Amino acid sequence: RKEVEQDPGPFNVPEGATVAFNCTYSNSASQSFFWYRQDCRKEPKLLMSVYSSGNEDGRFTAQLNRASQYISLLIRDSKLSDSATYLCVVTPYSSASKIIFGSGTRLSIRP
Amino acid sequence: DGGITQSPKYLFRKEGQNVTLSCEQNLNHDAMYWYRQDPGQGLRLIYYSQIVNDFQKGDIAEGYSVSREKKESFPLTVTSAQKNPTAFYLCASRRDPGENTIYFGEGSWLTVV
Numbered sequence: 001r002k003e004v005e006q007d008p009g010p011f012n013v014p015e016g017a018t019v020a021f022n023c024t025y026s027n028s029a030s031q032s033f034f035w036y037r038q039d040c041r042k043e044p045k046l047l048m049s050v051y052s053s054g055n056e057d058g059r060f061t062a063q064l065n066r067a068s069q070y071i072s073l074l075i076r077d078s079k080l081s082d083s084a085t086y087l088c089v090v091t092p093y094s095s096a097s098k099i100i101f102g103s104g105t106r107l108s109i110r111p
Numbered sequence: 112d113g114g115i116t117q118s119p120k121y122l123f124r125k126e127g128q129n130v131t132l133s134c135e136q137n138l139n140h141d142a143m144y145w146y147r148q149d150p151g152q153g154l155r156l157i158y159y160s161q162i163v164n165d166f167q168k169g170d171i172a173e174g175y176s177v178s179r180e181k182k183e184s185f186p187l188t189v190t191s192a193q194k195n196p197t198a199f200y201l202c203a204s205r206r207d208p209g210e211n212t213i214y215f216g217e218g219s220w221l222t223v224v
Contacts (some may be wrong), residue, residue, distance in 0.1 A: 043217050046213070101146075101153050102153055104153055
């Protein structure tokens with residue numbers, strides 16, 4: 001089983017829609033969680049950290065469920081510019097030096 | 112401005128040749144990483160370094176080598192032993208292994224011809 005798993009998509013949704021995707025992780029002792037965004041042929045860029053109480057940044061909401069070992073990302077009122085691949089990132093307690101990336105979920109917003 | 116600089120951005124290599132990808136950061140970060148990304152795939156860890164003169168193998172270290180002689184520099188050599196080196200290579204850093212935010216360079220595209 002992969003340490004971090006994501007639905008690869010692609011998710012193809014109309015502009016203005018709300019879209020959500022999850023990421024599951026296998027190490028219950030994981031420490032920190034993030035969502036990164038990667039545009040085609042570019043480096044990943046931090047979208048937001050994920051806190052235990054859940055957090056929101058504009059149209060984006062991230063949540064963590066430690067009991068079920070998953071994190072989620074919700075995008076409201078999606079824009080064409082939201083089209084990208086979204087990477088789930090986990091840092092485990094056992095090796096704080098390692099950073100574990102999911103394979104990414106592709107999102108495509110259509111006009 | 113502080114950041115991570117990777118070079119070259121595009122590189123073509125003949126089979127059987129070694130090639131070195133440069134990664135320099137002026138963020139004063141201790142931890143540095145090299146990742147490989149294949150089309151439509153996630154990032155896979157090649158090597159990482161937590162401190163000068165020390166580095167550890169990642170998940171796919173075979174066919175690669177690194178050095179960390181200076182804090183700001185973490186070059187990656189793709190050797191002829193790497194059977195399928197064509198990929199997108201990303202260098203990353205963070206202040207220390209416990210720091211949350213990861214900074215990426217713009218990446219290097221390596222193509223074997």
